[in-house]
Amino acid sequence: MRAAVLTSPGRFELKDVPRPKAERDEVLVRIMRVGICGTDVHIFNGHYAAENLPMIPGHEFTGVIAELGEGVTGLSMEQPVVVDMNIGCGSCFWCRRNEILNCPEMQQMGITMDGAFAEYIAVPARLVIPAPSSVAAEVLALTEPLACVVRCARxxxxTFGQSVVVLGAGPIGNLHVQLLRTIGAAPIIVADLSEDRVQMALEAGADYGVTDPSVLEALVREKTDGRGADVVIESVGLPALYQQATRLIRKGGHIAAFGISGPEDTLDLNIVQTILEENSIKGSVAGMGQDMHDALTLLIHERIKTQLFTAASYRLEEIQEAFDTLSTRPEDLKTQIVI
Incomplete structure (x- = not known):
């Protein structure tokens, strides 16, 4: 089969590699569409998972079942599916709590093992979620990134009526805004240095947008009766923004730590203030389990505006160009690879 192998940071090679087989309790998926994730960009640039190269990246994918392994029931050939990328042991303390990223045996398709920038991928049948054929493949490929946002909100x-600040109006920031609107959060304030992306976030459902960081805190106080936000979602991964988040939440407020920063980055936290004000920080990055099912349901019932996420697509043979030009195409909230 054809596969895009990231042989070294910044360099893809299109190769003929062995087509995987569906082993017991597995299915073989013929891949249709794969989204380029921010994590893929970090891997491409050599900032993340470089020790796993050469590797086939890609984890935001959809396809149809091409082979059923022994013991697989409840699935059928040519059935459209999406797939949970997170593979845990299935029986440990963390897997039982749907906290699979903490499983000692955890693997992730396209990050710690070969992924979906290829014609086929073999996956555990228990991680396969059937999808309706009436939903376009480019929309189904948004299930995994939306699941990450669903998990963050969870x-x-x-809940409804809560004030939320979203720091970052990129692809995931835009999905945060849309989901918050669906939940009923209010007001929703988004901040980003890009005027274009802030405008897209406003069109997606944000109530207020800010491009000047120096005025953000004043606006948040103004729109929350001086209290500060109930929740601040950091969706970029910059220590300075995490630090700013501590000044934007109200007493008793919450920081949703979502954006991935460097392994050595730290947050200067006033411990006594955190205790006395009963503030909290919770980390969340990947959707899994029920998050995937909920995200798919939202897409099926058109609760998310997907047009800006499905406009840009490249063929597998053009994957190098797709990655090389990402930074020059800020208007494309998502780029997908068509297999």
Missing amino acids: KADI
């Missing part, structure tokens, strides 16, 4: 316990 971990942060966001």
Whole structure:
């Protein structure tokens, strides 16, 4: 089969590699669409998982079942599916709590093992979620990134009438805004240095947008009766923004730590203030388990505006160009590879 192998940081090679087989309790998926994730960009640039190269990246994918392994029931050939990328042992303390990233045996498709920038991928049948054929493949490929956002909202316990600040209006920031609007959060304030992306976030459902960081805190206080936000979602991964988040939440507020920063980055936290004000920080990065099912349901019922996420696509043979030009195409909230 054809596969895009990241042989070294910044360099893809299109290769003929052995087509995987569906072993017992596995299915073989013929891949249709794969989204380029921010994590893929970090891997491409050599900032993350470089020790796993050469590797086939890609984990935001959809396809159809091409082979059923022994013991697989409840699935059928040519059935459209999406797949949970997170593989845990299935029986440990963390897997039982749907905290698979903490499983000692955890693997992730396209990050710690070969992924979906290829014609086929073999996956555990228990991680396969059937999808309706009436939903376009480019929309189904958004299930995994939306699941990450669903999990963040779940971990942060966001509900209707809560004020939320989203730091970062990139692809995931835009999905945060849309989900918050669906939940009923209000007001929703988004901040980003890009005027274009802030405008897209406003069109997606944000109530207020800010491009000047120096005025953000004043606006948040103004729109929350001087209290500060109930929740601040950091969706970029910059220590300075995490630090700013501590000044934007109200007493008793919550920081949703979502954006991945460097392994040595730290947060200067006033411990006594955190204790006395009963503030909290919760981390969340990947959707899994029920998050995937909920995300798919939202897409099926068109609760998310997907047009800006499906406009840009490249063929597998053009994957090098797709990655090389990402930074020059800020208007494309998502780029997908068509297999």
